Amino acid sequence: MEYLYSVTCTYDSETAPRWIGRYSDAISAVETYQKFVDWGTAVEYSTINLSEPNGKMHTKIFYKDGSVSGK
Structure with a gap:
C-alpha cells in the first residue's frame, strides 16, 4: 500500500x-x-502538519496560552 498523505506532530523546537x-x-x-x-x-507549543501528495502542507500551531495559528 502506498501512503500519499502524512500527519505529523512536533513539540516546541524539536527537529523531529x-x-x-x-x-x-x-x-x-x-x-x-x-x-x-x-x-x-x-x-x-505543538505544530501539526498535514502533507498532501501534491506538496501542499496544512499547518496549525497550538500554544499553551490557548491561541492557535495556522496556514
Whole structure:
C-alpha cells in the first residue's frame, strides 16, 4: 500500500516529529489532522502538519496560552 498523505506532530523546537501518521486516502488524513485540538504535552507549543501528495502542507500551531495559528 502506498501512503500519499502524512500527519505529523512536533513539540516546541524539536527537529523531529514526536508522532507520524501515514495514510493512503485524504479523508483518513484529514480526520486525524482535525483530532488535534490543543498543545498536548508540549512545553510551549505543538505544530501539526498535514502533507498532501501534491506538496501542499496544512499547518496549525497550538500554544499553551490557548491561541492557535495556522496556514
